[in-house]
Structure formats: structure tokens, C-alpha cells
Amino acid sequence: EVQLVESGGGLVQPGGSLRLSCAASGFTFSSYWMSWVRQAPGKGLEWVANIKQDGSEKSYVDSVKGRFAISRDNAKNSLYLQMNSLRAEDTAVYYCARDIIVATENWFDPWGQGTLVTVSS
Amino acid sequence: SSELTQDPAVSVALGQTVRITCQGDSFRSYYASWYQQKPGQAPVVVIYGKNNRPSGIPDRFSGSSSGNTASLTITGAQAEDEADYYCNSRDSSGDHVVFGGGTKLTVL
Numbered sequence: 746e747v748q749l750v751e752s753g754g755g756l757v758q759p760g761g762s763l764r765l766s767c768a769a770s771g772f773t774f775s776s777y778w779m780s781w782v783r784q785a786p787g788k789g790l791e792w793v794a795n796i797k798q799d800g801s802e803k804s805y806v807d808s809v810k811g812r813f814a815i816s817r818d819n820a821k822n823s824l825y826l827q828m829n830s831l832r833a834e835d836t837a838v839y840y841c842a843r844d845i846i847v848a849t850e851n852w853f854d855p856w857g858q859g860t861l862v863t864v865s866s
Numbered sequence: 867s868s869e870l871t872q873d874p875a876v877s878v879a880l881g882q883t884v885r886i887t888c889q890g891d892s893f894r895s896y897y898a899s900w901y902q903q904k905p906g907q908a909p910v911v912v913i914y915g916k917n918n919r920p921s922g923i924p925d926r927f928s929g930s931s932s933g934n935t936a937s938l939t940i941t942g943a944q945a946e947d948e949a950d951y952y953c954n955s956r957d958s959s960g961d962h963v964v965f966g967g968g969t970k971l972t973v974l
Contacts, residue, residue, distance in 0.1 A: 782965075789966070789968040790903075790952050790965040792954075792962070792963040792964065792965060804961055804962055806962065845914075847915070849895065849897055850896070850914060850915040851896065851954070851955065851956055851963065852899035852911050852914035852915070852954070853899070853901070853954070854911045854914070854920060855910075856910070857908065858908055859908055
């Protein structure tokens with residue numbers, strides 16, 4: 746079964762840091778782009794970042810550039826999101842998703858169950 | 867703000883057909899994908915590419931695209947289809963990924 750399981754969420758003060766992890770199983774992790782997508786409470790989905798199969802290419806939404814860093818360890822079938830200088834507006838459920846890109850088609854499947862990050866004093 | 871625009875809410879009578887639309891310039895170059903999200907659950911892809919359904923998704927779900935508008939059609943909506951639906955694509959530059967703001971579907 747293809748599965749993604751996130752961990753590492755929690756309560757952090759503004760300006761603090763947190764590292765999210767995503768454990769992948771049931772597929773060849775090293776063959777796929779991977780993404781982080783977040784959802785603030787009661788709001789819609791927002792793509793955060795993605796990373797190429799070998800980690801050589803990374804992209805970020807403008808609001809997290811310079812503060813967040815996406816990385817992966819293909820030997821451990823794991824995806825990470827290092828979040829620094831956290832702000833209240835970063836409060837959200839963070840989902841890990843397999844990012845499938847085929848020419849002009851791009852979709853996310855599957856998604857993890859999500860991990861909640863709350864930034865508050 | 868999102869580069870993809872969706873109507874915030876749509877309703878449909880049980881068993882009737884409903885179309886949920888998503889507008890964006892990126893659809894002139896990229897296909898949309900569509901996600902269903904029920905309360906407290908992670909999103910699930912229901913349509914991707916030109917009109918592809920993952921295994922397990924009922925064939926009452928279909929997708930189409932014309933110009934700058936992508937559409938998700940549910941033919942014979944069921945009570946269990948009540949959910950939030952999001953469209954997604956690359957942005958106009960192709961460098962980033964964008965989501966629509968979401969459409970809340972109510973089945974009456």
C-alpha cells in the first residue's frame with residue numbers, strides 16, 4: 746500500500762523553528778518529486794514547496810522563501826521540511842504528497858494524513 | 867491570492883448533474899487536477915490530466931477543459947459527494963504549483 750506519514754508538528758512560538766518529517770512506503774520513493782502542501786484552519790490548500798527526485802531542484806511559494814527548506818533522504822524514504830522564523834500565518838496542517846509530473850500533467854497522489862503546526866505565544 | 871479562481875459554493879439536488887469550474891491562464895498550457903476533501907480528512911485526487919480517474923473513483927466524476935477554464939462534472943451526484951473540491955495546476959510560468967480557492971459542494 747502506498748502510504749505517507751507525517752510527523753513533527755506541534756506548538757511553537759513566533760520566530761521559532763520546527764522540522765517536519767514524512768515517511769514514505771509502498772513505492773519507489775527516489776523516483777518521484779515530492780511536495781509539502783498546507784492548509785490553514787478553515788482555509789484552502791496552499792502548495793508550499795517541492796523537490797526533485799535527486800534533490801537537485803527545489804521550488805518554494807514566495808511566502809516561505811528564505812525561511813523554509815525542503816530536503817529528502819532517499820536511503821531512508823523520507824521527506825523533510827525545516828521551518829525557521831515561524832510566523833502566526835504559518836499555522837496550518839502540513840501535508841506531504843507525492844508529486845506526479847508527466848509533461849503537461851501534474852497531480853498529487855497520495856497525501857499523508859497531515860501534521861498540525863501552531864505558531865503562537 | 868490564487869492564480870486559479872473557483873466559485874466558493876455550489877449546490878446540487880441529489881441525483882442531478884453539477885459542474886464545478888476553475889479559471890486560470892495556466893490551463894492554456896497545463897491540465898488541471900481535482901481533489902475532494904471531506905471534513906477532517908486529507909484531500910484525495912478524483913481527476914487528473916485530460917480526464918483520468920484514479921482507481922476507486924466512481925465514473926460519475928469527469929473532467930474537461932476549454933480555453934482558460936477547467937471543469938469537474940459530477941453526473942448523478944450522491945450524498946457522499948458533499949465535500950470541498952479544489953483544482954490544481956502549474957502556474958503560468960510552470961515553475962510553481964497553484965491551487966484554486968476551493969468550492970464547497972452541497973448535495974440537497
